[in-house]
Amino acid sequence: MVWACFTGERLGPLIVCDERGIxxxxxxxxxxxxxxxxxxxxxEIPDDTKEVQVANETTLLFMQDNAPCHKANNILEFLKENHxxxxxWPPQSPDLNPIENLWTEFKVLFHKRFTELFNYPSKSMEARxxxxxxxxxxxxxQGIELxxxxxxxxxxxCAAVIEAKGGWTKY
Numbered sequence: 324m325v326w327a328c329f330t331g332e333r334l335g336p337l338i339v340c341d342e343r344g345i346x347x348x349x350x351x352x353x354x355x356x357x358x359x360x361x362x363x364x365x366x367e368i369p370d371d372t373k374e375v376q377v378a379n380e381t382t383l384l385f386m387q388d389n390a391p392c393h394k395a396n397n398i399l400e401f402l403k404e405n406h407x408x409x410x411x412w413p414p415q416s417p418d419l420n421p422i423e424n425l426w427t428e429f430k431v432l433f434h435k436r437f438t439e440l441f442n443y444p445s446k447s448m449e450a451r452x453x454x455x456x457x458x459x460x461x462x463x464x465q466g467i468e469l470x471x472x473x474x475x476x477x478x479x480x481c482a483a484v485i486e487a488k489g490g491w492t493k494y
Contacts, residue, residue, distance in 0.1 A: 325458060326353050328361055329422065331474040335361035337462040339455040347395035354401070358385065362407075386410045386420050413489035419480055421473035428469060433461045 324345065328335035336357045340349070362383070385407050387393040402409055412419065436457055444450075476494075483492040 326357055327422065327425075327462060328358055329425065329470050330361070330365065331471065333467065334463060334465065334470065337459055339458055345392050347392050347398050350392040350395070350398055351401055354398075358407070359405070384408050384410050386422070388412060388420055389414065413484065419484060419494065421477060421480075424473055425465070425469060429461060429465060432465065433458060436461050 324340040325337055326340060326345075327337040338353055338357050340353070345353070385402065387409065389412050392398065399409070410419075437454075440453075440457060441450075480492070480494045483494060484490075486492075
């Protein structure tokens with residue numbers, strides 16, 4: 324299992340999760356390591372900057388689906404306390420999250436790279452470490468073009484879901 328994020332301008336970190344499932348506590352750690360590190364990078368002011376543009380609370384909108392660990396009360400409170408606005412999702416939502424489309428491309432690229440590097444899958448710790456390195460390599464090798472297209476599709480996606488009253492859409 325992996326977790327990742329992106330903005331309209333760049334890919335964020337990819338975090339390879341442990342074998343076991345992800346609960347709210349593990350998800351909070353992932354948010355610290357992944358989401359907050361990306362936010363810190365975005366908001367970092369270069370040393371040679373004379374003028375700083377300040378973002379407002381509508382500049383960032385965090386998207387996550389309705390997975391149980393995402394909807395846990397302590398996670399929602401944690402995001403609220405840290406001033407991270409979260410997009411509201413219909414309860415039985417069609418998959419609005421644009422990262423789902425990125426995952427599809429990512430899986431194709433990973434499978435291609437995996438078959439180039441490995442003869443067969445292994446569960447050894449050394450192999451799992453190497454798989455994590457390949458996951459990182461493939462994640463950061465993806466072009467920003469698809470990310471840009473996905474971000475630009477969000478107004479159409481949201482309008483389609485609203486029109487369908489939360490039901491099925493072509494997305």
